Amino acid sequence: MTVSSTKNSLLETVKKQYMFKLRLYINLFISLIVVQVIAILFSSGGVGSHGTSTGNINFFEKTFSSDIIIVFSLMWAFFAAVLLTTRDYRDMDFVFIGNRVSSNISNMVFLATASLVAGFTAVLGGVLPRVILYYSLGPHHILSDNYFLSLGDLSLAVLATFLYLILICALGYFCGMLVQLSKAFVVIIPALFFGTLITASAREEAHLVDYVFNFFVEESSLSLFLVKVIFTAAVLFGSSLLMSNRLEVRK
Amino acid sequence: MKVIECRVLTKRFGRTKALNNLSFDIVENTITGLVGRNGAGKTTLLKIMAGYLQKTEGEIKAWGEDPFNNLQFSANMIFIDDNMPMPQTLSLMEILDWGSKFYNNWDMDIARGLLDYFSLAPGQFHQYLSRGLKSTFNVILGIAARCPLTLLDEPTTGMDAAVRKDFYRALLKDYLQHPRTIIVSSHLLNEIQDILEEVLLIREGAKCLHMSISDLKEYGIGLLGRREVLEKIVEGEEILHREELGEGTCYYVVRNTLKDQKIKEAKLAGVEIKAVTAEDLCVYLTAGKKGGIDSVFNEK
Numbered sequence: 001m002t003v004s005s006t007k008n009s010l011l012e013t014v015k016k017q018y019m020f021k022l023r024l025y026i027n028l029f030i031s032l033i034v035v036q037v038i039a040i041l042f043s044s045g046g047v048g049s050h051g052t053s054t055g056n057i058n059f060f061e062k063t064f065s066s067d068i069i070i071v072f073s074l075m076w077a078f079f080a081a082v083l084l085t086t087r088d089y090r091d092m093d094f095v096f097i098g099n100r101v102s103s104n105i106s107n108m109v110f111l112a113t114a115s116l117v118a119g120f121t122a123v124l125g126g127v128l129p130r131v132i133l134y135y136s137l138g139p140h141h142i143l144s145d146n147y148f149l150s151l152g153d154l155s156l157a158v159l160a161t162f163l164y165l166i167l168i169c170a171l172g173y174f175c176g177m178l179v180q181l182s183k184a185f186v187v188i189i190p191a192l193f194f195g196t197l198i199t200a201s202a203r204e205e206a207h208l209v210d211y212v213f214n215f216f217v218e219e220s221s222l223s224l225f226l227v228k229v230i231f232t233a234a235v236l237f238g239s240s241l242l243m244s245n246r247l248e249v250r251k
Numbered sequence: 252m253k254v255i256e257c258r259v260l261t262k263r264f265g266r267t268k269a270l271n272n273l274s275f276d277i278v279e280n281t282i283t284g285l286v287g288r289n290g291a292g293k294t295t296l297l298k299i300m301a302g303y304l305q306k307t308e309g310e311i312k313a314w315g316e317d318p319f320n321n322l323q324f325s326a327n328m329i330f331i332d333d334n335m336p337m338p339q340t341l342s343l344m345e346i347l348d349w350g351s352k353f354y355n356n357w358d359m360d361i362a363r364g365l366l367d368y369f370s371l372a373p374g375q376f377h378q379y380l381s382r383g384l385k386s387t388f389n390v391i392l393g394i395a396a397r398c399p400l401t402l403l404d405e406p407t408t409g410m411d412a413a414v415r416k417d418f419y420r421a422l423l424k425d426y427l428q429h430p431r432t433i434i435v436s437s438h439l440l441n442e443i444q445d446i447l448e449e450v451l452l453i454r455e456g457a458k459c460l461h462m463s464i465s466d467l468k469e470y471g472i473g474l475l476g477r478r479e480v481l482e483k484i485v486e487g488e489e490i491l492h493r494e495e496l497g498e499g500t501c502y503y504v505v506r507n508t509l510k511d512q513k514i515k516e517a518k519l520a521g522v523e524i525k526a527v528t529a530e531d532l533c534v535y536l537t538a539g540k541k542g543g544i545d546s547v548f549n550e551k
Contacts, residue, residue, distance in 0.1 A: 096353035
């Protein structure tokens with residue numbers, strides 16, 4: 001038997017590793033559900049309220065938002081991506097056939113899938129409190145602004161959430177890989193992040209984190225947003241792949 | 252055909268040299284025993300051969316290509332050791348199923364048969380197995396994968412004597428039916444010598460010897476007798492080992508290049524001629540401090 005007798009293309013291996021990961025990391029999806037359920041519980045209490053009364057009229061307003069589900073999902077995405085870069089998870093790729101490139105690409109495809117799932121459940125999970133409110137308060141107590149969502153609105157929300165999740169996954173993957181390269185980054189990354197936040201807010205001026213945040217969040221054109229996210233994610237994933245080449249394959 | 256070619260291979264971890272100018276070839280379809288003492292560099296060498304670790308200097312080629320991070324090579328190789336990462340969310344049977352999806356030559360009948368024979372429940376999880384059973388499961392993976400290059404690093408760690416015997420027998424049977432290149436590392440040569448064709452002995456990261464097991468069994472000869480007689484006989488010979496047995500008696504092991512004439516003389520002088528087992532020979536060749544463990548106690 002020689003090498004030529006068993007030819008495995010990169011695509012084939014990536015496909016196998018991807019399917020393997022979907023089965024292997026089922027726990028990640030379970031943790032996603034737990035995180036989102038917690039978020040739904042939080043948001044069902046309402047995020048803000050105020051009330052006034054004049055004479056006999058009492059006015060009480062409570063605001064509900066599903067943003068918290070998306071924020072929780074984003075945090076989950078970050079940690080899931082970091083987790084994939086850790087030793088135990090990386091070693092899993094070398095139980096069977098694989099190399100660095102196939103391992104990284106299958107991770108990315110896996111994270112994209114996870115983001116899509118999380119995007120769907122986050123947006124649909126946001127609908128759940130509305131339904132609960134509808135039945136618990138009754139339709140007369142709901143200010144209909146932003147209450148009803150069209151299918152178009154929903155799919156747009158899923159797409160936007162998906163893109164944010166991909167972005168955060170790419171960032172998490174990048175940070176995780178930095179940490180794998182040197183444990184010093186466990187301290188350096190949070191220090192840099194909070195450092196810029198604190199110093200800039202002390203000086204009350206726009207800072208890097210602000211700027212980066214606005215670069216994505218303030219983008220009103222969907223297609224431009226799409227391009228920005230894809231480009232940034234590609235750069236982050238690409239450099240993670242290059243970084244991982246400096247590690248030994250398996251200890 | 253050569254499967255692995257290794258030329259002046261050196262691997263450094265920081266300042267320590269784990270492998271030192273190692274050169275050897277492994278021929279296709281042979282079983283080679285990689286033998287050496289603890290810390291000799293067996294695992295490092297296997298992991299470099301497996302493409303997991305990057306060499307520091309020199310050259311290593313598997314089927315003419317650098318194995319490091321090589322996908323083509325990875326599809327033709329399996330590396331088994333006792334701390335293999337194993338999925339915690341999959342049962343043993345599921346792991347075997349995935350093995351069959353990844354490896355083209357996978358033999359599910361053998362895998363199932365061995366799982367059953369060694370009384371491993373298919374629904375069990377790897378992390379709850381005992382140490383010996385973990386090793387058993389890992390070697391089942393190694394045999395069933397039928398990879399052209401199979402690397403086994405101390406595969407029998409934790410196994411009981413019966414399982415060890417069964418495993419080596421299973422490995423040999425499967426090898427005879429489906430010849431492939433197998434490298435087994437162990438510090439117990441006795442245990443594996445019956446299935447080996449070649450032995451690669453390494454000491455402190457350097458090659459000590461690489462020869463067929465039958466040559467190794469005749470490599471040395473033991474001489475037991477009076478010290479003054481023996482000293483004359485071994486003069487000019489390559490002495491591999493010397494041991495004082497007290498009261499003027501001495502045991503020498505020399506290269507088996509003694510002339511017939513000398514052997515006759517020795518026998519006449521009352522020297523006992525003994526065969527040296529491959530295991531003992533390896534111990535002598537890789538001995539550390541002169542005088543052995545006794546010297547630690549004698550110095551007091």
